[in-house]
Amino acid sequence: MTNAPMSPDRLRAAVDAGEVDTVVLALVDMQGRLQGKRFHARYFLDHVLDHGSEGCDYLLAVDVDMNTVDGYAMSSWSRGYGDIAMLPDLATLRRVPWQPGTALVLADLAWPDGRGPEAGGGDLDPGAEGAGRVGREVAASPRQILRRQLDRLAAHGLTGYAGTELEFVAFRDSYEEAWRRGYRELTPVNQYNVDYSLLGTARVEPLLRRIRNEMAGAGLVPESAKGECNLGQHEIAFRYADALTCADNHVIYKNGAKEIAAQEGLSITFMAKPNAREGNSCHIHFSLRDATGGSAMLGDGPGHLSVTGQRVLAGLLATMREFSLLSAPNINSYKRYQPGSFAPTALRWGTDNRTCALRLAGHGQGMRVENRVPGADVNPYLAIAALVAGAVHGIEAELSLEPECTGNAYDDADAPRVPGTLREALELWESSSTARAAFGAEVVAHYANQARVELAAFDAAVTDWELFRGFERL
Structure with a gap:
């Protein structure tokens, strides 16, 4: 209830x-x-x-x-x-x-x-x-940033809806034990790939069931839970909602799932790339409705897109590199983007094509675009705000949509790429006139400083990689 x-x-x-x-x-x-x-x-x-x-x-x-x-x-x-x-x-x-x-x-x-x-x-x-x-x-404030972008969308008679799909890796170790171990040699809740496995996920069902049911008690609408590819990796999916409610539900779920795991003596991480295997994604499903409540993106054009839908996708593609700081905010975020990893590298769109950054999914009134760039470390308000701002940019500039990618986007040598590092994303963000027009100079400067702070901290750190390579052999 x-x-x-x-x-x-x-x-x-x-x-x-x-x-x-x-x-x-x-x-x-x-x-x-x-x-x-x-x-x-x-x-x-x-x-x-x-x-x-x-x-x-x-x-x-x-x-x-x-x-x-x-x-x-x-x-x-x-x-x-x-x-x-x-x-x-x-x-x-x-x-x-x-x-x-x-x-x-x-x-x-x-x-x-x-x-x-x-x-x-x-x-x-x-x-x-x-x-x-x-x-x-x-x-x-992230919540205010998203509100302002939704107001810009509403000026065009449109309402944004979103759903976020968060993956996490769960461990048998408590958070306190993980800290004491320096987050090394932890025991994942599964020892093999349990993607869609009912047998493997049954071992973790007490945790998954508790999260599903208690999130329902908090007003979220759980849909399903499934195993993923990394060892101990799982995903719990929730029903889409209007964009602000979706972001609210996301942060309540993420915080609550950690609290529930801690109560069970377990730990979970939403790091984008917690180890060398598959990263934790946060695919964001995004759609627009018009004043009648119907899909504003459905039509007779390529991919069954309306003119509005085509301009929205064109706007997303045009702004994804410049806005990537909002979708991939941490140094670790960029380590997900590996060819053939189901994390995108090419900024292309395609119908039900998981090699593309933007995947058209669903059909009829349920058609939406899935942004596959964000990882589970993302701030949902900022990532959804970036989608809305990109959509508004495409609508206002009346952008034309490039041809659909029908093959393996990883092999598309001509495709624009997801930035490879936080440093590159910061440079794109700070130099973007589109970002300043959409978000304002104060917001651009504020989140640029956040990136600079993280880069300075990382640049000053001595990593395990350096120690293993240099302690004896250099």
Whole structure:
């Protein structure tokens, strides 16, 4: 039985009945992680529900280790690391069955009392004072970035829908044991390729079943679970939704799956390339509907695409290299892109062709484009925002679609390629006039700095690869 969406009245009744004692207020950070606070439920109802709360603005200006780093306009030592307002989006309020007596709500972010950089987005008004008088939205907030792109799409009378397919690798070791081992010599939950194997996946079914059922209890719509190719690799698929809801469900699932695995004494990783075998993908299925609710992409053109559908795909292809920082945000992300690995290298499109970066899937009103570039480490808000921005670019520029790829795209020597490194992706992102027009200079600079921070940290690190090659033999 689903517990979402949960109205404030239902929450109040659950608190009065002693069924809920804790409410989590969560924001989404640059890395696509949930950060925030746990409130006593009665305090949340009396003080936070209508007024919001506050959090340090460094939550959108730190690296993956939560280190304060230089280069961000919105948050720094010189600015004093002040607060941002966390405003509950009550449409996301729900119970989370894997934590006893707990509800969760996602937050939108705004600058309190007129703070924030000069550039920025529109106004946010919580309807009451609380975390201070709030004004402009925090432009670099992933949730706000996606909202703004969806507003641009709506100006064309279109609504975006998406579904994300996250793969992960599961291990018998707990997170604490994995840390102590330096993440080496861990025991995967399967010792051989269990792609579609019912026998092999049955060994992991207690974990998979619990995740499926408890995500259903949190308001998601699980469809299926299946094994994948890497040792211990699995995928749980969920029903598509409007683009913002899809991204919300994605981050709740990803965080919740890790919490459930930890409770079972196991660990799972969503790294894009956790080892030399197959990486963890996050294929994103994307479609558009018009004002009638029907498919805006279905028509009589190539691939059964409408003129709008052709322009959308053309826009995606035209922007994928420049926007790749939003789909592959980490150094490790780019290690997935190997020929013949089912991770794309060629930026081509094809009907039901898994060698292409963009695969047309489904039929009739269910037709959609599958973007196969992102890995499971992706921030879904940013990756979907990139798809929407690419679609809008194709529509507004009235781009023509190139011929369909009908063979092995890996062998297409003339095809534009997915960037090979984060450094290349950063250069494309910073030099892109299309990115600045779509996302604004503040967002481009903010996420460029995130990439520079990661590159600097990696460049300063001594890796196992270097030690094994050089300790004795050099």
